[in-house]
Amino acid sequence: MDETPEELERIRREAAEIDVHQYRRRFRALKAIGLGAAAAGLVWLVLVMLDSRRNPCERVRDHFCAQDPKGQTCQTYQGVWKESTEDESPAMRGNIRAQCQSKIDRLKEEDGVTVR
Numbered sequence: 001m002d003e004t005p006e007e008l009e010r011i012r013r014e015a016a017e018i019d020v021h022q023y024r025r026r027f028r029a030l031k032a033i034g035l036g037a038a039a040a041g042l043v044w045l046v047l048v049m050l051d052s053r054r055n056p057c058e059r060v061r062d063h064f065c066a067q068d069p070k071g072q073t074c075q076t077y078q079g080v081w082k083e084s085t086e087d088e089s090p091a092m093r094g095n096i097r098a099q100c101q102s103k104i105d106r107l108k109e110e111d112g113v114t115v116r
Helices: 005-017 021-054 054-068 072-086 090-113
Strands: none
Touching: 054 072, 054 090, 072 090
């Protein structure tokens, strides 16, 4: 042992200042941040899935009826929405829904409008 009592005391003080749980707390914080980000991603995914599950004709109707409830386009898309749900032919319902989806796409391209 080459250390003097003063050096031993200094080494003991430095050892007492070392936080042995520093890395554990850091990784817990990182895990909490990661878990929060994963939860936010899951919520976003659920909302996107719920929104895409809706009938596109219903979305177009809601968009135009929110702008002018008694307007011609609102009344028109009310009828289109009924046809897209009540038509006897599944192929025709699918065709009508595809046309409504193309209307949503055109609105997004032309005006940057978000149809909810």
